[in-house]
Amino acid sequence: MTTGHELPMALRAAYLALHRRSEAAFAPLGVTADQFVLLATLARGGHALTQRQLARRMASDPSTVRAMLVLLERRGLVGRDAHPTDARARTVVLTAAGKRAFARLWAAGEPIRAGMLAALTPGEADALVGLLARVAGALTPEADRVPLTPSEDDA
Amino acid sequence: MTTGHELPMALRAAYLALHRRSEAAFAPLGVTADQFVLLATLARGGHALTQRQLARRMASDPSTVRAMLVLLERRGLVGRDAHPTDARARTVVLTAAGKRAFARLWAAGEPIRAGMLAALTPGEADALVGLLARVAGALTPEADRVPLTPSEDDA
DNA sequence: TATTGTTATACTCTATAACTATA
């Protein structure tokens, strides 16, 4: 009876629910769910990232990322500096205001993360992350895959 | 070490991969991934649905669904008729052309569904659907939950 | 009064293609 349609639909339903809750949680702070992901990627990147690296890690498009960066830069949350060795590239960093905003956003998102985990045992949460990664891998063309080790960023 | 961030990010990555592959698969047929979901909801609904019922089942907004319906109606894939008993409502149905288009779309999506299932054992696929449903339930406000039994559609 | 759907409106994300500058 399972035609294979259930899995994509369940995935879609879960993601959309997450996305909507996130939009609602971050809206009072003037940030969208996708902008939060960008800021989080930057915050956890450690060092400054180029726009291309950022796009890869977010599984997004350089042109899309640029549009988002323009909005975030206008609000003073990110800055774009010249790359130290590559004059073509620009490095993206969180500003001081961006770091403060991200701290508030992280707190605002805590109930969502907690709510998701509360619906699962720790073992189930791990299993779910693993299964999702397998599915994502099966759906992602080799070339677009996000490297697990930062050293492969430029591939 | 798990702050709870991994799960939302894994969910996002898997959904985005699915969405992109779907867009690419359906684009030659002139339909977006979300439009496919609308058509699939209609195709599996059996009887005609009102726009509100459709929006609920797609976990979407009536206003959003209307915008999509306008596009699909212009292409002749769906029709909107007067509701038999409620003069306010309109029932949405697949036209003959819509049914033919959906058959082609379903075939075009087959490799995607198969690819997802191939990455999992049957037991894992079932488990994944179940876990996703639990997570979606935890993230969805009671009022917005999609009824499992069609009889509750008007709640 | 509440509900179905429409309209107007606005914003974000998405992505392609052509372009400049640099590697």
Place this chain on the structure above:
DNA sequence: TATAGTTATAGAGTATAACAATA
């Protein structure tokens, strides 16, 4: 030649609020 980023452009989904018609 290939790559990083910009620009122009377009489309799609999202959602809110005000509104008309009907229940």
